[in-house]
Amino acid sequence: MVSRDERLRKIHPIRRLLSRPEVGALGGALVIWLSFALVAGDQGFLSLRGTATYLEVAAELGILASVVALLMIAGEFDLSVGSMIGASGMLLVVLSVHLGWNIWLAAVAVVIFAGLAGLFNGVLVVRTGLPSFIVTLATLFAFRGATIALTRLITGRTQLGGLQEASGFDSAQALFASELTLGGANWPVSILWWILITAVATWVLLKTRFGNWIFGTGGDAKSASSVGVPVRCVKVTLFIMTALAAALVGMIQAVTFSGADVLRGELREFYAIIVVVIGGTLLTGGYGSAIGAAIGALIFGMVRQGIVFAGVDADWFQVFLGVMLLIAVLVNHWIRRKALQE
Amino acid sequence: MSTSLLQTHQLGKVFGRVIALQDITMELRAGEVLGLLGDNGAGKSTLIKCLSGVHRPSQGGIFIEGNEVVFTSPREALKMGIATVYQDLAMVPHLGISRNFVLGNEPTRGWGLLRRLDMARADRITRAGCGRLGIDLRTTRQPVGTLSGGERQSVAIARAIHFGARILILDEPTSALGVKESANVLRDVAEARDRGVGVIIITHNVYHAFEVADRYTILHRGRSYGNFMRDEISRNDVINMMSGRVTSTTEQG
Numbered sequence: 001m002v003s004r005d006e007r008l009r010k011i012h013p014i015r016r017l018l019s020r021p022e023v024g025a026l027g028g029a030l031v032i033w034l035s036f037a038l039v040a041g042d043q044g045f046l047s048l049r050g051t052a053t054y055l056e057v058a059a060e061l062g063i064l065a066s067v068v069a070l071l072m073i074a075g076e077f078d079l080s081v082g083s084m085i086g087a088s089g090m091l092l093v094v095l096s097v098h099l100g101w102n103i104w105l106a107a108v109a110v111v112i113f114a115g116l117a118g119l120f121n122g123v124l125v126v127r128t129g130l131p132s133f134i135v136t137l138a139t140l141f142a143f144r145g146a147t148i149a150l151t152r153l154i155t156g157r158t159q160l161g162g163l164q165e166a167s168g169f170d171s172a173q174a175l176f177a178s179e180l181t182l183g184g185a186n187w188p189v190s191i192l193w194w195i196l197i198t199a200v201a202t203w204v205l206l207k208t209r210f211g212n213w214i215f216g217t218g219g220d221a222k223s224a225s226s227v228g229v230p231v232r233c234v235k236v237t238l239f240i241m242t243a244l245a246a247a248l249v250g251m252i253q254a255v256t257f258s259g260a261d262v263l264r265g266e267l268r269e270f271y272a273i274i275v276v277v278i279g280g281t282l283l284t285g286g287y288g289s290a291i292g293a294a295i296g297a298l299i300f301g302m303v304r305q306g307i308v309f310a311g312v313d314a315d316w317f318q319v320f321l322g323v324m325l326l327i328a329v330l331v332n333h334w335i336r337r338k339a340l341q342e
Numbered sequence: 343m344s345t346s347l348l349q350t351h352q353l354g355k356v357f358g359r360v361i362a363l364q365d366i367t368m369e370l371r372a373g374e375v376l377g378l379l380g381d382n383g384a385g386k387s388t389l390i391k392c393l394s395g396v397h398r399p400s401q402g403g404i405f406i407e408g409n410e411v412v413f414t415s416p417r418e419a420l421k422m423g424i425a426t427v428y429q430d431l432a433m434v435p436h437l438g439i440s441r442n443f444v445l446g447n448e449p450t451r452g453w454g455l456l457r458r459l460d461m462a463r464a465d466r467i468t469r470a471g472c473g474r475l476g477i478d479l480r481t482t483r484q485p486v487g488t489l490s491g492g493e494r495q496s497v498a499i500a501r502a503i504h505f506g507a508r509i510l511i512l513d514e515p516t517s518a519l520g521v522k523e524s525a526n527v528l529r530d531v532a533e534a535r536d537r538g539v540g541v542i543i544i545t546h547n548v549y550h551a552f553e554v555a556d557r558y559t560i561l562h563r564g565r566s567y568g569n570f571m572r573d574e575i576s577r578n579d580v581i582n583m584m585s586g587r588v589t590s591t592t593e594q595g
Binding site for chain 1 (some may be wrong): 394416420426433434435436437441442444445446447448450457458459461487488491501505526
């Protein structure tokens with residue numbers, strides 16, 4: 001028999017480790033944590049309270065990013081999540097404050113609304129075959145505009161408060177916005193949501209058939225569909241999931257601030273993509289990880305709060321973010337090439 | 343002698359004003375290799391896309407074991423046992439070998455929300471499926487992208503056979519491969535044939551065709567030059583027909 005084994009070298013354990021998509025981000029997170037620990041360690045970055053503040057920032061983005069990661073691994077973008085956050089929060093407040101609904105009923109309505117919006121995005125993308133970047137860029141603006149216009153039409157304002165008066169608010173607060181005081185710091189429940197959603201997304205991605213289909217859909221849609229993967233169904237499902245994740249973030253924010261602002265969630269769509277990419281997911285799909293996205297969100301939170309602790313003007317945050325994105329893309333590109341070279 | 347597995351009768355495909363394929367009649371039997379030959383633009387791709395459910399033929403019919411079939415999607419063709427391995431999109435590069443192997447047919451365990459991939463079984467299926475063709479995998483978890491083009495083809499062929507393909511269509515399986523790799527893929531084709539699979543191999547490499555094929559269909563400008571058994575035709579005849587240097591054809595039913 002013709003020998004094939006001569007071509008298969010032994011893979012070095014470090015190489016194998018490097019082939020995990022989230023490894024680059026993990027290293028980056030360590031470096032960034034150490035840097036801020038050195039620079040701003042005695043200004044509170046290392047304290048539990050400091051940790052809780054950056055985890056809160058990370059959690060809010062991480063809930064979105066883990067799900068966006070799955071969609072991006074399937075080869076699609078969803079830019080409309082930013083306006084979906086604003087729309088969901090506002091819908092929750094309008095229904096429960098302006099129309100006097102029970103907050104839980106309003107929450108169910110928000111979930112249905114977001115699900116339909118995601119379905120709309122997904123069907124539009126798979127039916128037209130247009131790039132989802134463009135389709136959801138359009139719905140990003142359309143949802144945001146409609147939220148502003150309708151809110152002003154119905155209430156005459158663009159910011160609404162008073163959610164604490166709504167019936168059922170206390171139980172909603174327990175689920176979406178409660179805080180656990182531990183070691184002198186307040187740990188918001190959103191951190192638990194973040195961990196839970198990242199865990200579920202990771203499980204789906206790595207342990208289920210659907211996860212394998214996500215990789216197949218993004219890696220090579222044609223070859224996946226030629227072996228029977230329902231590629232369109234996978235994409236539409238994931239568009240619904242990203243819209244639902246955005247709705248969850250919108251509701252968490254609305255309950256936390258007991259009100260809503262039509263502009264909430266602005267730029268979240270790009271932050272989400274940035275942290276997903278920092279987390280090692282390929283922009284072209286087929287490769288990536290939900291844990292990576294969570295680590296990306298952690299980096300985002302540490303930098304955003306860390307430069308405040310370090311006494312640097314917060315204006316510099318976006319510069320940091322842009323530079324990190326570039327470094328992450330370069331490092332990930334290099335790691336991936338190494339992984340495929342074996 | 344085995345009976346007819348796949349037949350086409352006066353198959354034609356029209357795209358708008360372009361007649362891509364006209365009057366193609368051919369036959370494939372179980373345990374046989376059919377070489378589908380022709381120069382670029384001869385209609386080879388259109389023909390196999392009709393057979394694999396990507397295109398719907400405009401004229402004529404496709405028959406499996408004597409019964410006419412109409413496919414509206416590749417999945418339907420797959421259900422009837424027609425598997426197609428395309429040259430460059432056979433596999434998902436970043437996915438592990440066994441994950442690729444079971445893609446679309448993943449084994450699971452557990453129920454309801456806990457229903458999950460059975461990777462141990464996926465690995466066993468992959469090893470067994472590849473082993474049957476004499477492909478010895480060192481590891482089943484490494485990304486397919488680390489395999490060479492020929493190894494990818496071999497694994498894709500093994501996958502198609504494992505999941506019950508009775509008719510295997512290979513689109514230019516050797517065109518991007520070196521000499522040794524091509525030999526390996528052709529050996530896999532022979533192995534599939536010996537297991538009773540009917541293989542259609544599309545190529546414009548006459549030498550590769552002559553190495554494995556039992557019969558030939560030669561296309562030129564959307565038409566068939568006819569069907570030939572291996573001993574009815576010489577290499578030079580085939581080359582001449584592919585390039586259109588022969589005008590008289592010896593059509594056979």
